[in-house]
Amino acid sequence: MSRGNHNDGPAIEARGVSKRYGRTVALAPIDLSVARGEFVVLVGPSGCGKSTLVNMLGALERSDTGVIEVAGHRLGRGARHLNHFRRMEVGIAFQLHNLIPRLTARENVQAAMLGAARRRDRVERSEELLDALDLTARANDRPPTLSGGERQRVAIARALANKPPVILADEPTGSLDDDAAELVIDIFKEWCLEGGTVLAVSHDPRLSSAGDRVVTIPVAAEGG
Numbered sequence: 001m002s003r004g005n006h007n008d009g010p011a012i013e014a015r016g017v018s019k020r021y022g023r024t025v026a027l028a029p030i031d032l033s034v035a036r037g038e039f040v041v042l043v044g045p046s047g048c049g050k051s052t053l054v055n056m057l058g059a060l061e062r063s064d065t066g067v068i069e070v071a072g073h074r075l076g077r078g079a080r081h082l083n084h085f086r087r088m089e090v091g092i093a094f095q096l097h098n099l100i101p102r103l104t105a106r107e108n109v110q111a112a113m114l115g116a117a118r119r120r121d122r123v124e125r126s127e128e129l130l131d132a133l134d135l136t137a138r139a140n141d142r143p144p145t146l147s148g149g150e151r152q153r154v155a156i157a158r159a160l161a162n163k164p165p166v167i168l169a170d171e172p173t174g175s176l177d178d179d180a181a182e183l184v185i186d187i188f189k190e191w192c193l194e195g196g197t198v199l200a201v202s203h204d205p206r207l208s209s210a211g212d213r214v215v216t217i218p219v220a221a222e223g224g
């Protein structure tokens, strides 16, 4: 399975990356390097900036300092082709899922592929992902009628839809029972075996013990 033609550098490289919102230090300067094919679990106390970092690695937010490179793309000031990057190079499963409430589970997954794949492939890929995540029976239901764990799995399916080289998953197993968590963990492991890269933010020991490596972010300093 091709995951893009990139250079041989790490999948994720962050050096001196930090972010504040006003006087709030959302993320104190951090260095992080994740190799291609690696499954890294990111841990740290609530509020230390894990979701903020995910947003910056996904080019949804700009860092205040430092350098970020993801899948061979330099992010930050002057970065170009970010829409392509956001759609095709990185898949984000958000902590709060961020599904489109008016679309069914299936449509949420397919929407990620609009403009990126032919209709037939979108249909095939969405069925494959819904099946892999044990969601086939829920495919026609909309997020407000799904359980937390079902929504979480739809969000993961959506992140995987375009087969991006880098998956960023923010607490992907928080509302999953053991069986569903195992499904997700197996999918991530297989993803990495096939050359993809997963960075998962998680306090879940099921996930951290499955990952290749655990990285800890210290708590952010206040103000200043």
Ligand SMILES: Nc1ncnc2c1ncn2[C@@H]1O[C@H](COP(=O)(O)OP(=O)(O)OP(=O)(O)O)[C@@H](O)[C@H]1O
Binding pocket: 021, 024, 025, 026, 027, 044, 045, 046, 047, 048, 049, 050, 051, 052, 053, 095
């Ligand atoms: N848009 C924003 N505006 C202002 N402050 C923000 C914003 N986003 C995050 N913060 C602050 O930045 C800090 C880091 O937030 P973030 O959501 O990244 O933490 P986290 O490590 O993901 O926490 P959790 O484990 O609870 O999900 C927090 O103090 C938060 O209140």
Ligand SMILES: [Mg+2]
Binding pocket: 050, 051, 052, 095, 170
């Ligand atoms: Mg968070």
